[in-house]
Amino acid sequence: MKQSSEQLSVNSNYVRAIGAIVWKDLRAEFRSWELVSAMFVFSLLVILIFNFALELDVKTRQSVTAGVLWATFAFAGTLGLNRSMALEKDRGCLDGLLLAPVDRSAIYFGKFISNLAFMLIVEAIVLPVYSVLYNANLFQPGLIMVILLGSVGYTAVGTLLAAMSVQTRTRDILLPILLFPVAFAVLLSAVKASGGFLEGADYSEIAFPINLLIVYDIIFIAASFMLFDNIVEE
Amino acid sequence: MNQKPLVLKILDIVSVLLLLAAAHLAIFVAPTEKVMGNVQRVFYFHVGTAWVALIGFVVTAGLSVIYLVTKNLKWDRIQVAAIEVSVVFFLITIILGSIWARPAWNTWWTWDPRLTTAAITELIYIAYFMLRQGIDDPNKRARFGAVYALIGGLSAPITFFAIRLFRTIHPVVVAGSNAEAEGSFSMTGDMLQALFFALFAFTIVFIDLLWNRIRLGNVQDQVEELKLKATW
Incomplete structure (x- = not known):
């Protein structure tokens, strides 16, 4: 009985540590709106470039909307991931976090959840804007589920790699080079699944990419959870 | 200070001979494929290099785990060597x-x-x-390298399945077949012999290069240490 209550307090400590990091990040962000606004403006610019680069007329749009959306999310995502980790590193905040008497993986989950939150906020603004610009209804439950699953996988591995890249000499340029080849699978299956939902394809066609997304999410959250210790160790 | 071991010297010579023999088998002994002609002979070296490169990548993931558990820089040197040789073979x-x-x-x-x-x-x-280049501290470099190699090794098979969402035209010659493949063929006995000999030859060449590269890594570390001492 005693042991289980101890176990419970350890668990609730862990959850509280994660919550504290998420709270800190969100609070800092809601005061300055640095990160989300930069990601959002950048997303708009990427869409603008795609608009003219691909000549997004009605016919082309049908087939490439999913690709444009995910390319935008991926580019904006690296921007946010890099910045969010660089902030920790610059002001010695990471060292402070490491001194805290909590399991290191709690720091990973805290950063992961706040990065995910930033990405989802940006996506939640980009989607309606895209819908208005191109007169398309992107608010379908299936698509939103895919965006959620894809963003989870992308930020899970992105948070881990960003924690690595900010500690190197070439930190400004390294993250996308490390992240894109590893996140290729998640982006590809997300594009395929989103495209399927947008074109109203049969569920049997969409099931495979969605299963792949779920598998990717589970594998990379587990791997990051186990490996994060090795990255912040001094 | 440390002489090249005799076994390695012999292995150097043996691997050159094996490579020549494999080339001989592939070019002169194996029969010409009916439809594709002589260009099919590329196949023996294509599969041979792919075989060792993929083994190298799989071994690398295992070395990541061993390094992260033991934290012994020896394993990191082996990993760098394995990845470097495999990258060249894969190219x-x-x-x-x-x-x-x-x-x-x-x-x-x-x-x-x-x-x-x-x-x-x-x-x-x-x-x-590129990741390793940006880090000066050898322990940190080894840790980050091991983590990234592991993450990369995990993602490669998933990537393969993700791209399967689109159709494939790559022939599956060894074990199994692909109905949609273009340029597939079935092997005769001579072809099999040439193929297996190429696989064997490239395995030996790989081991030889790996060994040489590990020695080079050790010497590099010694040079780095000496430089540090000299600047003190």
Whole structure:
């Protein structure tokens, strides 16, 4: 009985540590709106470039909307991931976090959840804007589920790699080079699944990419959870 | 200070001889394939280099785990050596494949699952070296390298499945077949012999290069240490 209550307090400590990091990040962000606004403006610019680069007329749009959306999310995502980790590193905040008497993986989950939150906020603004610009209804439950699953996988591995890249000499340029080849699978299956939902394809066609997304999410959250210790160790 | 071991010297010579013998088998002994002609002979070295490169990448993932558990820099040196040799072999695989694909598929490159996965895998391990370059502390470099190699190794098979969402035209010659494949063929006994000999030869060449590269890594570390002492 005693042991289980101890176990419970350890668990609730862990959850509280994660919550504290998420709270800190969100609070800092809601005061300055640095990160989300930069990601959002950048997303708009990427869409603008795609608009003219691909000549997004009605016919082309049908087939490439999913690709444009995910390319935008991926580019904006690296921007946010890099910045969010660089902030920790610059002001010695990471060292402070490491001194805290909590399991290191709690720091990973805290950063992961706040990065995910930033990405989802940006996506939640980009989607309606895209819908208005191109007169398309992107608010379908299936698509939103895919965006959620894809963003989870992308930020899970992105948070881990960003924690690595900010500690190197070439930190400004390294993250996308490390992240894109590893996140290729998640982006590809997300594009395929989103495209399927947008074109109203049969569920049997969409099931495979969605299963792949779920598998990717589970594998990379587990791997990051186990490996994060090795990255912040001094 | 440390002489090259005699076994390694012998291995150097043996691997050159084996490579020549494999080339002889592939070019002169193996029969000419009926449809594709002589260009099919690329196949023996294509599969040979791919075989050792893929084994190298798999071993690398295991070395990551061993390093992260033991934290012994010896394993890191072996890992760097294995990845470096494998990256070069894999590049050769891709180039040889392209040479074959030009007449067989009428294109140098196509976004087929195997080809794309190969390209992505190659990029992962090139990124691995870029990551290492940016870190000075050898322990940190080894830790980050091991973590990234492991993450990359995990993602490669998933990438392969993800690209399977699109169709494949890559032939499956060894074990199994692909009905949609273009440029597939069945092997005769002589061809099998040439193939297995190429696999064997490249395995020995790989071991030889790996060993040499590990020795080079050790010497590099010694030089770095000496430099540190000199600046003190």
